[in-house]
Amino acid sequence: MARKPPGGPGAAPAAAGPTARERVTDSLYALGWAGLKRLPEPTAVRLGRTMADTAWKRRGRGVVQLERNLARVVPDASPERLAELSRAGMRSYLRYWTESFRLPVWTERMVTERVHVHDLDRLTDGIASDRGVILVLPHLGNWDLAAAYLNIGLRTPFTTVAERLKPESLYERFVAYRESLGAEVLPHQGAAAFGTLARRLRAGGLVALVADRDLTASGVPVDFFGERARMPGAPAMLAQQTGALLLPATLWFDGTPVMQGRVYPPVEVPTTGDRREKAQVMTQAMADVFAAGIAEHPTDWHMLQPFWDADTGRGGDGPPADGRGTGGRDADTGRREEIG
8 A cells, every 4th residue: 555645634833944044153153163262362352353344245134234223322412423333332242252252262261351340249149148130231242251250250150041043953052052151051942941040049140131132922011211111020020929039130341352341239129019010010111220330331332133122113001910921032143141
C-alpha cells in the first residue's frame, strides 16, 4: 500500500525554518563575537567608531528615530545640534556593542577597573539585607558590562529574562553569553517568568532588568519628558508582592574607558491605593529617575526605536499593570533588552 503524503487535513504544520534575514542576523552576531574579541583593543575601538559614523551618514531608520527621540530629551536643540547628538549617540551605541562583543576575553581586573558606581552602598546594603533587590535601569551606557560587574566586582549572581529570539541559534547565543556574565536567564513567558522572579526575590536574590521600554499588553503609562510613554509594570508589581527593594540605576560614558554608574534611593511602595494605583505611582517615580539620567547623558541613551505613544501609535489608558510584562521588543532587530 502506498504511503500517504504527510500534511493531510488536521495535520500539524511543519515548523518553519529560519528566514534568510534571520540567518544573516545570526551570522553577523556570530562574526561580532568571534572577530572583535581577537582584535587589539585600539583597533576594535577605531572599527566601532568607523561603523558608527558610516551608519550615521547613511541616515537609516534607526538614526532618524534616534534624532526624533533626542528632540524630546533636548527640546531646545537646533537641527545642527541634533545631528551632533545623534552622531555621538551612534558612537556610544557602537561602543556598547564593541565592548559587549569583547567582554568574554576581558580579565576580571579589566571589568572591575572599567566600572565606577556612585552610591554603590545602596545596592550592596540591599543585597546584604537578604530582602531581595530589583535593579532597574534604562538603555543607558553598557548594561552588559554592568552585568559582568555584578558578577565579578560584587560576586553577586542575578536573574533576568530574555525573549526567545529567531532563529533559535541566536537566542541560544545570547543566553549563553549572558549566562557567562553571571546571569540566570529566564525565557520571557509572561506569568511564568514573573513567578520565578518573585521566588528569587523572596529568597533574597537580585533581579536585574532594563526597564525603560515596554511593548507588552501590560505597559504602564507614564509622563516622560512631557509626553506619554509606556514602561513595564513588572518591577513595581514585584516590589509590592515580595517586599524587595526597587532600586533605579543609570549608566553613562564620560569620554574615558571607564563607565560611570549611579544607584538611586529605592522607589517606595505607596501606603494608599490599590495594586494598579501603586504600580502607576512607582513606575512614574522610576521613569522620573530614568529621565534625569538620560537628560544628563542624552547621547548614551541607546533608543533607536519608536518610544513615545505618539510614535508607536499606542493610545488609551492601557490594561491594568498585572506584572506580566518584563521588557520590550526592539522593533528593528527582534531583540529584547532586559538584562541589567
